[in-house]
Every structure is written in structure tokens, then in C-alpha cells.
Amino acid sequence: MRSPVFLVCLGIVLAFPPPSAAQWEQTWGPAKPLAGALLVSGPRLYAGTKECGVFLSEDEGANWKMISGKIEHRSAAGLDTPPRVTCLALVGTDLYAGTEYGGVFRTRDGGVSWQAVNTDFGLEPLFRKLGVPPEVWISSFVVTGTTLFAGETDHGVYRLAETGEKWVSTGEGMPDDPCVISLAARGADLFAGTELGRVYFLGAADEEWRELPLELPEGTRVYALLVSGPDLFAGTGRGLFWTPDNGRTWKKTSRGLPEGAAIRALVARGPFLFAGIGDNGVFLSADNGASWMALNGGLFDLNIRSLAVGTNYLFAGTEGQGVWRFPLSALK
Numbered sequence: 136m137r138s139p140v141f142l143v144c145l146g147i148v149l150a151f152p153p154p155s156a157a158q159w160e161q162t163w164g165p166a167k168p169l170a171g172a173l174l175v176s177g178p179r180l181y182a183g184t185k186e187c188g189v190f191l192s193e194d195e196g197a198n199w200k201m202i203s204g205k206i207e208h209r210s211a212a213g214l215d216t217p218p219r220v221t222c223l224a225l226v227g228t229d230l231y232a233g234t235e236y237g238g239v240f241r242t243r244d245g246g247v248s249w250q251a252v253n254t255d256f257g258l259e260p261l262f263r264k265l266g267v268p269p270e271v272w273i274s275s276f277v278v279t280g281t282t283l284f285a286g287e288t289d290h291g292v293y294r295l296a297e298t299g300e301k302w303v304s305t306g307e308g309m310p311d312d313p314c315v316i317s318l319a320a321r322g323a324d325l326f327a328g329t330e331l332g333r334v335y336f337l338g339a340a341d342e343e344w345r346e347l348p349l350e351l352p353e354g355t356r357v358y359a360l361l362v363s364g365p366d367l368f369a370g371t372g373r374g375l376f377w378t379p380d381n382g383r384t385w386k387k388t389s390r391g392l393p394e395g396a397a398i399r400a401l402v403a404r405g406p407f408l409f410a411g412i413g414d415n416g417v418f419l420s421a422d423n424g425a426s427w428m429a430l431n432g433g434l435f436d437l438n439i440r441s442l443a444v445g446t447n448y449l450f451a452g453t454e455g456q457g458v459w460r461f462p463l464s465a466l467k
Contacts, residue, residue, distance in 0.1 A: 157465030158433030162196035162458045170452030173443035174223035182458050183220025189232050195448055196460045202246025224276035226283050233273030254301035257290035277318040286315035292327055308344030319360035328357025336382055347382030361401035370398025377424055391427035400442040411439030
């Protein structure tokens with residue numbers, strides 16, 4: 136008679152596709168800069184880096200070119216290096232790059248020219264009045280329909296107005312210094328995660344954000360939020376949490392994940408969920424997050440900062456070795 140432990144382990148094995156000879160491969164592109172932002176659009180892959188701007192691959196990472204050379208950087212906060220690109224978004228054919236202290240930049244011609252789009256972000260009007268470069272710290276983007284939302288670390292979540300030239304606050308309900316670092320959307324409903332261990336919800340018809348009852352120690356960062364069907368996942372500095380009811384109840388889901396893992400990135404593709412973990416690489420779930428297994432064959436840099444899913448590949452942005460890709464065909 137098989138022991139209960141054996142049967143549990145067998146169930147975990149059967150829940151996942153069999154191990155494959157497929158390996159991660161490093162792409163030609165930004166081989167050294169921290170790749171903290173990835174964005175897929177068909178065969179195109181965009182990568183936002185630390186101090187090296189934005190790169191574009193038009194062949195799923197096989198070849199790359201820098202497209203951010205025309206961003207006019209102005210020194211702010213006493214810093215002379217180009218700001219780190221923290222997030223990327225496409226609205227139609229417009230590409231937006233959110234940066235660590237330089238705000239939002241937009242290109243409408245594939246990177247030939249870029250414009251700063253920071254009007255009415257937080258204290259930007261005051262900086263403009265003083266005639267100095269604004270300090271606008273952008274952490275995250277999410278697009279719903281044709282509307283772009285941005286998490287501004289110090290002042291909450293903003294919506295880009297229909298004119299595309301200024302930003303509008305989404306409403307009250309968060310602390311004065313909310314430290315927003317992650318965003319997700321289900322339809323027109325928004326979710327925001329913070330550095331302070333809080334997750335907030337703004338319904339399509341709401342005027343104020345509402346804190347959800349995810350109980351985390353103060354200061355636990357909510358690095359990533361993922362909407363997958365009816366479920367919402369929160370990747371935090373203390374593991375992965377899941378809610379099936381828009382945040383009313385939460386459960387930690389950690390079987391197979393490293394103890395106390397910092398979940399920095401979350402993406403989904405079909406029946407698979409992928410988690411990028413600082414210092415521990417990429418993990419795969421085939422059962423909606425109930426159990427996980429490492430997916431790190433050939434991956435030399437396990438400090439994952441970003442993930443994106445394309446047609447044929449899963450892409451990972453790393454701390455010091457650029458962008459890597461793994462063939463999704465190996466998971467079928």
C-alpha cells in the first residue's frame with residue numbers, strides 16, 4: 136500500500152508537464168543591464184533597463200536595437216545618469232516608458248523621437264512653476280481598453296487623460312504617501328499593491344480606493360499583481376497569495392516555492408502560471424498556483440526582475456545578465 140506522502144508527491148509530479156531537454160537561452164540583447172521591464176506585442180519584445188534605456192527586438196529576442204537614444208534626459212534629484220526604466224506599455228501604437236525619477240516618456244514613431252508626458256503628476260505643477268525638472272517616480276503601468284494608468288510611487292495611481300497630454304488622479308482612499316509599486320486590472324476594475332504591504336481596489340464606478348484585507352507585516356512589498364480568470368494573485372516579499380473573490384478572502388499558496396520567496400514578477404499563459412523570484416529563478420504552476428516547480432535549466436542569473444509571455448517564448452529579465460527566453464513548446 137502506498138503511503139500518503141508518496142501519493143501526494145505523485146500528484147504533484149502528474150500535475151506538471153514532464154521535464155524537457157529545453158533550456159533557457161540568453162538573448163543577444165542587453166546582456167548586462169538590469170532588465171526590470173519587459174513588454175510583448177506580437178513578435179516584438181521591448182526591454183527597459185537600468186541606465187541604458189529601452190531596447191527593441193522584432194524577432195522574439197534574437198536581435199536587438201536601442202530605441203531610446205532620443206530621450207532628452209534632464210538631471211533631477213541630483214542624479215546625472217539616465218533614469219531606470221521601471222515599466223513599459225503600449226496604447227495603440229504609442230509606446231510609454233515609466234522611469235524611476237524622470238516620469239513618463241512616449242514615442243509615437245518607434246523611438247525616433249520621445250516626449251516627456253508628466254503634466255499634473257503629483258507635485259509636477261510645483262516643479263514646473265519653479266522651472267526645475269520634475270521628480271516623478273513611476274513604478275508600474277496597466278492598460279484597460281485604450282486607457283493608460285500609472286502608479287506614481289509618492290502620490291498614488293493616475294489616469295492619462297483622453298488628450299494624452301496630462302494625468303488625472305484616480306481618487307482618494309490611499310495614504311498620503313502610498314508607495315504604489317504594482318498594478319493590475321480586471322476589465323475596468325483596478326488593483327494596486329504597495330511597498331507597505333497593502334493591496335487596494337478601485338471599482339469602475341468607485342471614486343475612492345478601498346484597502347483589501349490581505350494581512351501582511353508592515354513594510355512587506357507587494358511586488359506583482361496578476362489577474363488570471365476569476366483569481367487575483369499577489370506576489371510579495373513574503374511569498375505568493377491568492378484570492379478567488381476580488382480580495383475579500385486570501386490564502387497563501389506556496390507548495391513548491393522557496394520559503395519566504397520574494398515574488399517579483401507574475402504572468403500567465405493558458406493553463407500555466409509563471410513566477411519570477413529574486414535569487415531563485417523562475418517557477419511554473421500547472422494547477423492555478425496550488426503547487427509549483429522550478430523552471431531554471433540553463434538560466435545562469437536566478438535574480439529575476441521581470442517576466443513576459445510571447446507567442447513562442449517565455450521571457451525573463453534578470454538582475455545582471457539581461458533577457459533570457461524559454462520555448463513554450465516545451466510545456467505542451
